[in-house]
Amino acid sequence: MRNKCLFIFMISLVLLSGCMPNQSVEEVAIIQIAGYDLGEDERIRGTVSIPQYGKSEDKASATELYLTVDADSVKDVEKEIKKQSSSPISTGKLAVSLYSREMAEKGLSSIIDVLSRDPRLSRNMYLAVVEGEAGELIKSGYTQEETTSKNVQGLIETNNHHNFPTSSLHDFLYAYYGQGMNPFLPLLKKQETFVELSGIAFFKKGKMVSMIPDSKVFTFKMLKENFSAGMQDLPFREGSIMMDNIGSQVNYKMKGTMDNPSFEINISIKAEVNEMLGLDVTPNPQLANEMEKAFVDYFKKEANELIKMFKEKEIDPLGLGSFAKTRRRDFDLTKWEEHYPELDIDVKVDMEITEYGIFS
Structure with missing residues (x-):
């Protein structure tokens, strides 16, 4: 009986498939x-x-x-x-x-x-x-x-x-x-x-x-999500450096109360320097530390400028409000929107350059 039902089921599928419209x-x-x-x-x-x-x-x-x-x-x-x-x-x-x-x-x-x-x-x-x-x-x-x-x-x-x-x-x-x-x-x-x-x-x-503009997109993505690709050019001394991202992670921390909230954004980046233009320098540990500090200062400045613009336009593309909602039972959207333009946001960047291209 079971085999008979299975046979009828298979025949039905064939007949039904033949009724489907077939257009190239x-x-x-x-x-x-x-x-x-x-x-x-x-x-x-x-x-x-x-x-x-x-x-x-x-x-x-x-x-x-x-x-x-x-x-x-x-x-x-x-x-x-x-x-x-x-x-x-x-x-x-x-x-x-x-x-x-x-x-x-x-x-x-x-x-x-x-x-x-x-x-x-x-x-x-x-x-x-x-x-x-x-x-x-x-x-x-x-x-x-x-x-x-x-x-x-x-x-x-x-x-x-x-x-x-x-x-x-x-x-x-x-x-x-x-x-x-x-x-x-x-x-x-x-x-x-x-x-x-x-x-x-x-x-x-x-x-x-x-x-x-596209020159600021890397910084926005760095603030928004984890990723392990992308490149960023920045001025360094009298020339410029091209950084190749091999691993960027971002972590949000909310502090304070809903009446006085604050945020800490921690960014950790591992990168390679694959090109240096306009620089005549000899590789040394001090130069490596100087490049890492230059990247940290650059990204902190760029990130703070973006966040300032977001506050002025009263937009939250980073989703900090959504993050706060998942962390606080007393989250109130109206109250959050009132505090957002004056929200204290501290951006911290940790940079590690693992390879130096021509300096390897």
């Missing part, structure tokens, strides 16, 4: 990247890229079709795009969603609501703010070897493993809806022959309120 990549318009700008009369201008595959379905040889529409909302953008496509539209493979800086500064709350509710979208997709027009960046078609989506997605993923902090849709939504934290997104800039990550955009209640 040529029959479906797969949107992998979308960009949004402010259009005329307060409308949204949406631009998408749709890979066009030949009969061989060789993804390496894909060209791209660009469609641009004006609509009243993000959902209407999809509806208007469908009117221009001869194939069914699919957003299940959407990997990157871009927003112009102008649009981000006006506010993305309504768009964020759509992103959080759409079950078709992967929480691992990337969001980014574009210096200039998002549609223009998408249409640039920088390389013939990969689509714009693959190019931008790879750019963000690669840098997330180095200087830039992680920034998926999941990360953004977690900080956006969480208490005691604010979200951030990478900033992209279109150059003549390539796209570059130019910095980080910080948000408050769905609006972009501040940014930092």
